[in-house]
Amino acid sequence: MNILLNPGPVNLSDRVRNALLRPDLCHREVEFSQLQSTIREKLLQIYDLSGERWAAVLLTGSGTAAMEAMVTSLVPRNGKLLVIENGVYGERLSKIANIHGIEYTTLHHPWGAEIDLKRLVTLLDENDDITHLAVVHHETTTGRLNNLAQLGAICQERKIQLLVDAVSSFGAEELNFESWGITACAATANKCLHGVPGTAFVIVRRDAMADANTPRTLYLDLATYCQQQDKGGTPFTQSVQVFYALAEALQELEEAGGWRARHSYYSQLVSLVRDGLFAMGIQPLLPATSSSVVLNAFYLPEGFSYDEFHDQLKAQGYVIYAGQGTLAKSIFRVSTMGAIARADMERFVAVVKQFISVDYSS
Numbered sequence: 001m002n003i004l005l006n007p008g009p010v011n012l013s014d015r016v017r018n019a020l021l022r023p024d025l026c027h028r029e030v031e032f033s034q035l036q037s038t039i040r041e042k043l044l045q046i047y048d049l050s051g052e053r054w055a056a057v058l059l060t061g062s063g064t065a066a067m068e069a070m071v072t073s074l075v076p077r078n079g080k081l082l083v084i085e086n087g088v089y090g091e092r093l094s095k096i097a098n099i100h101g102i103e104y105t106t107l108h109h110p111w112g113a114e115i116d117l118k119r120l121v122t123l124l125d126e127n128d129d130i131t132h133l134a135v136v137h138h139e140t141t142t143g144r145l146n147n148l149a150q151l152g153a154i155c156q157e158r159k160i161q162l163l164v165d166a167v168s169s170f171g172a173e174e175l176n177f178e179s180w181g182i183t184a185c186a187a188t189a190n191k192c193l194h195g196v197p198g199t200a201f202v203i204v205r206r207d208a209m210a211d212a213n214t215p216r217t218l219y220l221d222l223a224t225y226c227q228q229q230d231k232g233g234t235p236f237t238q239s240v241q242v243f244y245a246l247a248e249a250l251q252e253l254e255e256a257g258g259w260r261a262r263h264s265y266y267s268q269l270v271s272l273v274r275d276g277l278f279a280m281g282i283q284p285l286l287p288a289t290s291s292s293v294v295l296n297a298f299y300l301p302e303g304f305s306y307d308e309f310h311d312q313l314k315a316q317g318y319v320i321y322a323g324q325g326t327l328a329k330s331i332f333r334v335s336t337m338g339a340i341a342r343a344d345m346e347r348f349v350a351v352v353k354q355f356i357s358v359d360y361s362s
């Protein structure tokens with residue numbers, strides 16, 4: 001089996017894979033209701049959130065479904081959204097606003113750039129009608145971890161609601177919902193939580209849904225899901241087997257010591273990769289201090305195309321991930337998420353070393 005170094009879907013542990021084989025279940029039965037409630041509680045517990053103030057709303061779909069549900073359900077018709085862009089996923093948030101006719105403006109940066117807080121403050125001063133700000137926590141495009149503490153402080157001062165795409169950070173990076181003033185965050189089962197693709201979710205402050213307006217969509221309306229899930233139901237069929245796997249993955253995370261333990265394990269893996277590649281002359285795109293522990297981007301070693309590099313590594317059992325857009329030809333990405341052993345990562349570094357040290361010119 002290949003070791004997946006792409007940022008989800010991830011390699012599954014045996015216990016998560018086996019959970020997929022549990023009994024067939026109707027989503028209108030009490031067993032489903034209990035399964036759903038357990039998942040909702042465990043998702044809140046990861047970051048010590050109270051169920052009175054917060055709700056985990058489960059949707060069947062990929063991470064983008066959760067992003068779209070968050071933006072369309074929480075920005076009211078008379079609201080105005082500011083989207084911060086510094087990668088593919090920030091730009092996706094803008095596309096969502098655009099498609100749904102939500103009034104929005106963007107603070108654009110080149111991919112990988114640090115968010116320019118001075119420009120942000122100026123923009124907010126000039127647009128005092130902005131009610132919501134949407135931003136990506138970990139920009140998987142480059143591995144940059146955006147500083148939510150600073151953004152949160154700026155938003156709280158101005159009473160702006162902070163909507164976060166935490167799809168590739170939830171479960172492995174710090175998320176201080178209360179002190180950073182987060183209103184909602186979108187995430188998925190199959191990234192840092194180590195579940196199966198098919199279920200995504202939004203963690204949302206309950207009072208932010210209270211003044212929810214007429215829904216903009218039928219399928220992605222958070223308030224509808226939340227009301228029914230609070231009563232043990234679901235408006236639509238959920239991905240039952242994926243729920244089984246997610247419940248198991250959450251149990252596994254809890255037993256392993258929660259998000260902090262996962263963070264420190266990923267951190268060990270990513271240091272091993274950065275140090276190992278650096279010793280061979282392979283440079284990271286961003287410094288470690290600006291990067292997540294979940295994914296790092298590296299410049300391709302001189303003389304190799306991405307395809308050649310990818311195919312050689314795949315032949316040795318490792319799936320790396322290409323850069324997007326203009327970065328497609330210059331970088332590759334390595335993610336630490338999933339059931340990956342330290343020894344798998346050590347061998348990855350050894351395989352790269354062996355590969356790039358072959359002299360093709362002779």
Ligand SMILES: *Cc1c(COP(=O)(O)O)cnc(C)c1O
Nearest residue numbers: 062063064089138140165167168
């Ligand atoms: C993976 C990812 C998504 C969602 O992608 P899907 O393919 O819809 O699961 C959204 N935002 C970020 C930051 C991601 O890494």
